[in-house]
Amino acid sequence: MIHTDFLIIGSGIAGLSYAIKVAEDAPHHDILVVTKNDLNESNTKYAQGGIAVVTDYSKDSAQQHIKDTLIAGDGICDQEVVEMVVNEGPERLKELISWGAQFDRNSDGGFSLENEGGHTKHRVVHHKDMTGREIMRALRATAIQMSNIKILSFHTAIDLLTSKSKSSSCHGAVILDNLKGEIKHIIAKNTILASGGAGQVYTFTTNPDIATGDGIAMAKRAGAKIEEMEFIQFHPTALYYPDKKPVFLISEAVRGFGAILRNKEGEAFMYRYDERKELASRDIVARAIHSELKKNNSSHVYLDCTHLDNEKFKHHFPSIHEKCMTIGINPAINMIPVAPAAHYVCGGIKVNKDGLSSISNLYAIGECSRTGLHGANRLASNSLLEAVVYAHRTYQHTMLTVNDSNKQEIQFDLPNYEVVKLNNEFIQSLQRQLQEIMSHSVGIVRTTKGLTKAQEEITTLEQKFNNQVNLKFTSTELITIRNLFTIAHLIIKHSLDRKINKGGYYNVDIS
Numbered sequence: 001m002i003h004t005d006f007l008i009i010g011s012g013i014a015g016l017s018y019a020i021k022v023a024e025d026a027p028h029h030d031i032l033v034v035t036k037n038d039l040n041e042s043n044t045k046y047a048q049g050g051i052a053v054v055t056d057y058s059k060d061s062a063q064q065h066i067k068d069t070l071i072a073g074d075g076i077c078d079q080e081v082v083e084m085v086v087n088e089g090p091e092r093l094k095e096l097i098s099w100g101a102q103f104d105r106n107s108d109g110g111f112s113l114e115n116e117g118g119h120t121k122h123r124v125v126h127h128k129d130m131t132g133r134e135i136m137r138a139l140r141a142t143a144i145q146m147s148n149i150k151i152l153s154f155h156t157a158i159d160l161l162t163s164k165s166k167s168s169s170c171h172g173a174v175i176l177d178n179l180k181g182e183i184k185h186i187i188a189k190n191t192i193l194a195s196g197g198a199g200q201v202y203t204f205t206t207n208p209d210i211a212t213g214d215g216i217a218m219a220k221r222a223g224a225k226i227e228e229m230e231f232i233q234f235h236p237t238a239l240y241y242p243d244k245k246p247v248f249l250i251s252e253a254v255r256g257f258g259a260i261l262r263n264k265e266g267e268a269f270m271y272r273y274d275e276r277k278e279l280a281s282r283d284i285v286a287r288a289i290h291s292e293l294k295k296n297n298s299s300h301v302y303l304d305c306t307h308l309d310n311e312k313f314k315h316h317f318p319s320i321h322e323k324c325m326t327i328g329i330n331p332a333i334n335m336i337p338v339a340p341a342a343h344y345v346c347g348g349i350k351v352n353k354d355g356l357s358s359i360s361n362l363y364a365i366g367e368c369s370r371t372g373l374h375g376a377n378r379l380a381s382n383s384l385l386e387a388v389v390y391a392h393r394t395y396q397h398t399m400l401t402v403n404d405s406n407k408q409e410i411q412f413d414l415p416n417y418e419v420v421k422l423n424n425e426f427i428q429s430l431q432r433q434l435q436e437i438m439s440h441s442v443g444i445v446r447t448t449k450g451l452t453k454a455q456e457e458i459t460t461l462e463q464k465f466n467n468q469v470n471l472k473f474t475s476t477e478l479i480t481i482r483n484l485f486t487i488a489h490l491i492i493k494h495s496l497d498r499k500i501n502k503g504g505y506y507n508v509d510i511s
């Protein structure tokens with residue numbers, strides 16, 4: 001059993017920024033970060049486009065960023081939250097820079113700003129097309145130097161330790177040491193879920209293997225409120241290169257740079273769907289591509305960059321250029337095959353403006369949370385922003401309350417698990433089937449019948465699993481499949497509950 005003041009589950013931008021802030025402010029407090037892979041592996045590492053922050057007030061304003069966010073969210077963002085996040089963004093960007101993150105600059109010293117779908121101004125601060133990698137480099141380097149941050153890599157959180165004696169409260173988590181196969185009980189005054197997204201519930205996703213919705217599933221089992229899971233954002237332009245996982249993203253900034261979407265016939269089709277054409281918000285572009293694919297019975301459309309200045313393209317998007325070249329596509333000559341892929345969970349663990357969930361002492365920050373910022377469709381590059389703003393707000397709140405009496409240790413039964421090695425093929429086959437059902441019936445365009453059928457099919461799969469595997473058994477694969485079942489059920493249930501189409505949610509049977 002390990003005792004700590006702050007247990008942070010996840011080491012992406014949300015988890016590490018929070019850890020650094022607490023460590024800087026309170027050297028006498030213990031901070032423990034557990035992360036299920038190496039410290040670097042996260043959705044954050046793959047972020048390309050950048051972080052949306054107003055920095056050039058001569059051409060842009062907070063008001064305009066707020067308006068763009070509200071429009072993308074299709075009427076169901078929490079306006080107060082949107083205003084708060086946009087207004088606090090510039091300070092948080094300064095902090096990332098103070099921790100060593102470097103962002104591209106123009107010759108006059110100002111930030112080089114990109115444009116992306118749904119933004120009416122160039123406001124995306126970036127590091128070439130590798131913004132997430134650069135942010136992770138800086139956060140990692142800062143965190144590992146801090147003596148009061150302890151990091152347990154290759155440790156997977158299985159479940160939260162909660163007490164329901166008075167009102168529900170969280171007191172830590174049960175963790176599996178992946179390499180040694182040992183169970184650890186971590187007792188914490190504050191537990192912060194920073195466990196990221198859930199793209200792995202679909203077959204075709206930009207998210208790496210770690211994105212299995214663990215934090216949301218654990219919070220659900222603990223009784224926390226989970227909201228708006230029906231709003232899964234599909235990125236319109238993932239590189240169509242079957243069998244490569246996770247699929248490589250062709251950043252929205254490429255469309256901001258002037259690339260044109262073309263269908264199988266070579267037609268630039270976006271004008272038929274939205275007057276903003278390629279720069280409409282993601283939900284609209286993804287649905288337009290989906291419709292073209294159905295009409296032409298094809299697997300992908302094309303992103304045409306052949307008319308763009310190739311030298312500038314290479315300079316702005318070195319990793320995208322290199323990736324295309326390695327698979328024999330020269331963006332100066334060949335159009336890039338692309339298709340929509342599951343990318344981001346707009347919903348998640350419901351939190352207030354301090355990052356606090358509906359369970360005392362349990363916080364959620366970053367992609368696993370539902371703050372109200374994104375509404376029905378996240379505006380591009382707003383999620384890194386949300387993560388740093390909520391890491392800060394949660395840090396402030398937990399520092400104020402760390403010594404409250406309800407955070408003192410209480411007695412409760414510790415769950416028992418037996419670490420086992422099971423037939424991996426069986427679990428992998430269940431996971432594949434689950435992903436196929438979700439991709440087929442719970443994708444960009446849904447139907448009520450399809451959702452109901454998917455619910456039945458997933459329930460049957462889960463029963464098959466439960467008939468074979470004892471509830472007390474655990475392993476990294478078992479943790480993953482159990483969480484994926486929970487996430488799939490949440491997405492389907494919330495979809496069936498939704499009676500009006502909004503943003504990223506579209507059911508042909510309702511209007």
Ligand SMILES: Cc1cc2nc3c(=O)[nH]c(=O)nc-3n(C[C@H](O)[C@H](O)[C@H](O)COP(=O)(O)OP(=O)(O)OC[C@H]3O[C@@H](n4cnc5c(N)ncnc54)[C@H](O)[C@@H]3O)c2cc1C
Nearest residue numbers: 010011012014036042043044049050157196366367381384
């Ligand atoms: C390809 C790609 C490009 C993107 N581009 C952009 C962009 O340009 N701008 C933007 O704003 N957003 C972008 N996004 C979205 C953004 O990157 C993520 O939403 C954001 O990085 C999430 O940060 P996070 O800290 O919440 O989670 P993550 O960065 O995903 O970190 C989650 C952490 O939790 C750990 N973890 C998960 N489960 C467990 C468990 N059970 N036990 C222990 N540890 C666990 C993981 O190992 C990981 O360390 C992109 C996403 C992808 C995939």
